[in-house]
Amino acid sequence: MEIDIETIDRTGGYNPYQLTWGEEIAFPSTRKLTEYGNRVYNRYPARSIFLVPRAILSQHKNKRFNVLDPFMGSGTTAVETILSGNMPVGVEMDPFARLIANVSSTIFNEKDFASLNNVFEEILRSWSTFAPAYTPKLAGIERWFKENDLKKLLSLKNCIKTLTPSKYLSFMMVAYADCIKPVSLMERQSLKPYISRKHPKETKGVIDSFVYSYKAHLDAIKQMTEVATPANIKWIGDDATNFRTESPYIDLAITSPPYINALDYTRCVKIEGAMCDCIDNEIAADMRNVQVGHENRKNEDINNTVYKTFKPWYDKILPKDKGRANTCMAYFNDIYKNLICVYQALRLNGEYHIIIGDNIIKKVEVPTHKIIASLAESVGYKWFGIYKYQIKDHRTSIPRDNVKNKIQYEYVLMLKK
The missing domain is CATH 3.40.50.150 (Vaccinia Virus protein VP39)
Known part of the structure; x- marks a missing residue:
């Protein structure tokens, strides 16, 4: 058929x-x-x-x-x-999958979309003034990023978590998570974290990647809202x-x-999960024991x-x-x-x-x-x-x-x- x-x-x-x-x-x-x-x-x-x-x-x-x-x-x-x-x-x-599932099933109204865009614009104006958030407690996480890009990502996260109302925080963190791999040294076509030595990756800018991810996810939620x-x-x-x-x-x-x-x-999404404060060394080890x-x-x-x-x-x-x-x-x-x-x-x-x-x-x-x-x-x-x-x-x-x-x-x- x-x-x-x-x-x-x-x-x-x-x-x-x-x-x-x-x-x-x-x-x-x-x-x-x-x-x-x-x-x-x-x-x-x-x-x-x-x-x-x-x-x-x-x-x-x-x-x-x-x-x-x-x-x-x-x-x-x-x-x-x-x-x-x-x-x-x-x-x-x-917990990272649960975060995504909750956001995937989110329904916002027009007032919510307006509020989200206001928060988004404020984040773009203010993120560079925020100090970097603490580096996640995941062994070797620094190796997946250029040093300056990791600092920018952590400053962006600090800004998002500070400025975003609780109602919209899960959505904003998933948009943030989706911008991490393009910014990182990880190959986009590999599910597992992998850095190619033969063909070094050209990384994306932190804010450019976040803007693209935010708009794509906003469109997805709007599409869901129209029919659900x-x-x-x-x-x-x-x-x-x-x-x-x-x-x-x-x-x-x-x-x-x-x-x-x-x-x-656990390994496939551990970097993104850690950057969103969903996973650390202990949680990752525990999940492997029950997976x-x-x-x-x-x-x-x-x-x-x-x-x-x-x-x-x-x-x-x-x-x-x-x-x-x-x-x-x-x-x-x-x-x-x-x-x-x-x-x-x-x-x-x-x-x-x-x-x-x-x-x-x-x-x-x-x-x-x-x-x-x-x-x-x-x-x-x-x-x-x-x-x-x-x-x-x-x-x-x-x-x-x-x-x-x-x-x-x-x-x-x-x-x-």
Whole structure:
């Protein structure tokens, strides 16, 4: 099924409940999909495509739903939930991601926009008179900037935090965060912080970069404001493997969990997070210990159902790399715990839609979507649908043996309580 970008509207361009089992749909290039929340800090790593939650939500219009994303990230599901007139509920461990998600789902009015512009103009007039804020407590942060640029960035932050009213501070800090990478020595095309010695980067000016970022984010929020009704994200936890609700009240859950040992999200945005006072050395270390898919999870106790389910692939990976085999086992153990948490939060007949790609680990093909579906059925879910789409734009810079080892497809599992 081919979806043309010109025909995409509020329905996402397709009806997931009418697709045949395993059907492939073809999305347009994600680089062309730049509306609403995808425009707020759009370099956040591994952001999911917004058309999936949009298509699911467009088919549920009978009542106001509570929609959970237990791996909220930067808020793609929350934005689509608000656009559809429903209530977003989230779980997310990264305080910087939570900041972005909150701003992505912000709705301002015309008076707010006027006030924001007044603050912005005052910042431009005054920033150079402010002393630099304290350098973030993140080891080696100075190496990512030219010395004078770091001082300017810290003076700008001090000015922003001093002059901006609390109502607008989160928005202004996300605009500030988005200007940091262009100013830094980090390569723009690499998700992970990286400085090229072979091709030194030409950095942008601090204020030029901030002005560009502010205007881009203001346009994104204005676009959101034109079509959405205000609804704040209800945060119910920071650990997707261990959260509880007092009683089942979630109607839909939609998420895109991390891949197996694929991307260190903490590392990807640690510089920006630290510059916004969201992350420091201690917080970054703590997050790695709870990040689903991270190698630090490989020594946790494994549920017997998970062990039996993943054992055929575990036995193939183990002789090649014991650490990686244990990391994969721990990954599915964490996903299993997440499936239980979401199941307990869902109302009867509530649905859980999971967007996930398969993996190649040490040349062993791991059918991640099938393993997760099997674990879900053991929890009590009914697996009632599945479809897939090809990933057209690989934004990650994860080392692979060759291009064939890149994740080619993402699957959408449709589960029901």
